[in-house]
Amino acid sequence: QMLDPSEIALAVGMAVGAVGVTGILSRSIFCYIKECCSPVWISFNRTRLETDLDNRLFGQHIASRIILKAVNGFMSNPNPTKPLVLSLHGWTGTGKNLVSQLIAESIYSKGMKSDFVHLYTSTFHFPHRHMFNIYQLQQWVSGYVTNCEHSLFIFDEMDKMQPGLIDSIKQYLEYYDNLDGVSYRKSIFIFLSNAGGDSITKKALEFRKAGKSRETITLKDLEQTLSLSVFNDQNGGFFHTSLIDKSLVDYFVPFLPLEKTHVVKCAMAEMKARNLRPNHDVADMVARDMIYFPKHEGVFSSTGCKTVQHKLNFYR
Numbered sequence: 386q387m388l389d390p391s392e393i394a395l396a397v398g399m400a401v402g403a404v405g406v407t408g409i410l411s412r413s414i415f416c417y418i419k420e421c422c423s424p425v426w427i428s429f430n431r432t433r434l435e436t437d438l439d440n441r442l443f444g445q446h447i448a449s450r451i452i453l454k455a456v457n458g459f460m461s462n463p464n465p466t467k468p469l470v471l472s473l474h475g476w477t478g479t480g481k482n483l484v485s486q487l488i489a490e491s492i493y494s495k496g497m498k499s500d501f502v503h504l505y506t507s508t509f510h511f512p513h514r515h516m517f518n519i520y521q522l523q524q525w526v527s528g529y530v531t532n533c534e535h536s537l538f539i540f541d542e543m544d545k546m547q548p549g550l551i552d553s554i555k556q557y558l559e560y561y562d563n564l565d566g567v568s569y570r571k572s573i574f575i576f577l578s579n580a581g582g583d584s585i586t587k588k589a590l591e592f593r594k595a596g597k598s599r600e601t602i603t604l605k606d607l608e609q610t611l612s613l614s615v616f617n618d619q620n621g622g623f624f625h626t627s628l629i630d631k632s633l634v635d636y637f638v639p640f641l642p643l644e645k646t647h648v649v650k651c652a653m654a655e656m657k658a659r660n661l662r663p664n665h666d667v668a669d670m671v672a673r674d675m676i677y678f679p680k681h682e683g684v685f686s687s688t689g690c691k692t693v694q695h696k697l698n699f700y701r
């Protein structure tokens with residue numbers, strides 16, 4: 386028996402629908418098993434970020450506040466007009482990588498291990514001046530954002546990055562709706578550097594000498610000195626870049642140098658992380674073993690909390 390055209394159309398429609406539903410179903414099953422660029426794997430947990438900043442990051446009241454405000458504001462906006470660009474500055478071992486990790490963990494189920502989180506370290510990924518192909522970096526960034534618009538890029542050791550390299554991705558940080566069909570507006574870029582660390586330390590020392598507590602230092606106290614020293618850093622990747630003069634960086638985030646009390650907390654946290662019973666005497670020994678500066682005052686740990694893990698092995 387012959388089918389009339391409307392029956393054929395209905396049958397074809399049902400078949401296409403079935404294929405479509407199967408496609409959607411198999412994709413959602415696939416996304417439950419393997420990481421996908423979907424809300425199952427990527428969704429911002431404000432409470433987690435707030436709790437982690439409170440409990441896992443020591444001595445950084447300014448950074449903590451800015452980070453929460455910046456990431457929360459950005460992630461709760463369904464239509465951001467540009468990607469979020471954060472520039473984290475401070476002395477070595479003060480928590481810049483840690484904060485990047487906390488941000489990643491508050492957004493991606495797999496945290497730093499997510500396929501959508503990309504960490505570049507200047508001395509590792511771009512080791513030789515003039516030799517690195519700038520287009521390679523552009524291809525990486527545009528390729529990753531094409532794959533997932535909610536991508537996170539972390540550029541470590543910005544002060545060691547060749548000038549010009551970061552300029553090459555500047556276009557992605559701007560207010561464009563899309564570039565070649567790709568929108569970068571939902572991605573996050575974090576730059577880490579030691580540039581500005583000296584001027585932040587100077588300010589922290591000034592407060593201390595004036596008998597004012599560290600917690601009374603505000604962003605305003607550091608803002609001007611920080612942007613000046615970052616801009617004037619002749620060796621760093623920021624030098625000659627127009628990231629700053631075009632105001633593409635949304636937040637400059639200062640990290641204060643860490644004191645002995647913070648090193649003790651880091652050692653206690655590290656013992657906990659290793660499932661050891663936190664022992665204050667051991668933590669104290671680790672902290673006393675660090676080198677502090679300036680030479681005569683001996684206030685700030687010269688490596689922040691960076692060498693705590695190694696020293697702990699020695700004292701346990």
Ligand SMILES: Nc1ncnc2c1ncn2[C@@H]1O[C@H](COP(=O)(O)OP(=O)(O)OP(=O)(O)O)[C@@H](O)[C@H]1O
Pocket residue numbers: 441442443444445475476477478479480481482483484577578579643651689690691692
């Ligand atoms: N403020 C802090 N609170 C808690 N832990 C910290 C803090 N600062 C550093 N640490 C710990 O010290 C180690 C080194 O810190 P991290 O890598 O975040 O420093 P950094 O500022 O990125 O240093 P660098 O500029 O040398 O890259 C990590 O194990 C980190 O967990």
